[in-house]
Amino acid sequence: MLSLILLALIVGVSLWLVLSPLGAAAPSDPDAPERERLTAERDRLYGELAALTDERRRPDLERRAALTLRALDALPPAPPPANRAGRTRRLALIGVGLAALVTVAGAVTFVPRWQLAALSPREAQTVQNSLALPELRRRAEASRSVADYLAWGRAAFDSALYDEASSAYAAALRLDPRQPEALRRLGIVLLTRPAQGGKALGPEEAEQAFLLVQTAAGLAPNDAESQLFLGFALVRFGEDEAALTALERYRTLNPSGRDADETITDIRARQNESDPGLRVYAANCASCHGANGGGGALGPSLRVSNLSRDGLRQIILQGKGAMPAYPNLGTDDLNALLDVLERWQKEGE
Structure with missing residues (x-):
């Protein structure tokens, strides 16, 4: 709703800026050469985008097109000839309408792409996951399939929306009680709930959550995340030696993974002291x-x-x-x- 209000304000201001000078006498246009150069550059870039075959060039062309449009927008409106004020007014209205369409199109295409380009890959993926969540949830609730519940849970989990992820994974487990991803992620969410500001777990609840993670590791022992979460869960229960084994196994399965480094360092420090x-x-x-x-x-x-x-x-x-x-x-x-x-x-x- 706020976006629509802002868009309406932009269109209204644009109309006022474009149409208000039309009632006055038509002055000369000192910016005509620059305006013609920028217009030609804009048209050339749009033509290249329309005929583009190498998608690797698209971000650069879109960036240059945006800069050209920005430079054109920065120029004062071109004064219309006095005898063509009516036609110019109509053209101005058409131009503003097209500008509004371009603004809307940019809001759902170019602008998000530029915004995501400024983020790290993980941050960009988190934003995309969050945007996709409503559709993923709708699809899962409509199909009631394990695959769709997992896709919904995965997007919510990766976006740190753990309550929503728990709902999705719990639904998946009702259909397949031996699904490793749902077991380990639901278990680790429950175990870490107090750290996320949730209600503290009782001994029985903690044991049940640990059993979920442990079962997932047994079902998928060669899954790196299974070993990672098992290690984290074992640390929580004071089983440092077993946790170290699981976390070293995680490192073997995922040599580039760094999620276990801090925990392994802490365990070794405790062991060395004792x-x-x-x-x-x-x-x-x-x-x-x-x-x-x-x-x-x-x-x-x-x-x-x-x-x-x-x-x-x-x-x-x-x-x-x-x-x-x-x-x-x-x-x-x-x-x-x-x-x-x-x-x-x-x-x-």
Whole structure:
């Protein structure tokens, strides 16, 4: 409604500016050469846009066309000849009408595109998701299909409209109770509800929400988001070691993902403070063997090793193959590290 009011004001002001000079004597037009140049440039750009075959050029051509239109609008209105005032008035009215149409068309095409171009890809996607939500919701409620409920939930979730996302994912789960995306996203929304300013969860509600995330990870163990949300949920329940395993798995499945970095850093800091062996491991071994000893880009898993304590000690102090030696580890640090390695051997993968 506000947009329509503003548009009406623009049209009214344009009419007044264009028509009010028509009653006066027609002065000379000192801006005629510049007006002709800009008009020719505008027509040329419109012609290129109409015949465009390479869509990569469209943003640049539209930008230049907009600048040309802006320059034309900045010029004073051209004075009509005295003997053609009536015709000029009619032409002015037609021109204002066309300008209004161009304004409306620009409001739904060019302007949103320019606005989105100024945003980051994620911000632009969020805006587009928000604009699409009413139609996605209508489609889902009409079709009542899992795919449409998921599309609605995904757009709402990515737009941080978590109540709406919960409604969509809950509807999807009524149709397919084993849908991994709906399970994990509904579960994580419930678990993080207090952080979003919602009502705090009771123990039973928190357990049920965690079960949703855990079930999704079991159904889709190779989905990066499943492991990410499982790690976040485990941290909430104080299961740092299991959380670290899930978050490292997320990193393996999505090497470019950075969503787990801060949580992994926090977990390692807590572990290093409480366990001297983990502190020694993080400083000397984690870069090759992984944060929790499960293997990394260079080093094998230490959890499946069957070496004795003395065998581990010898390799640490003297090195073996590609592994460097650490002869300067103090006795206390070495024993603490060996305690960790032996504990991991018992735990396994």
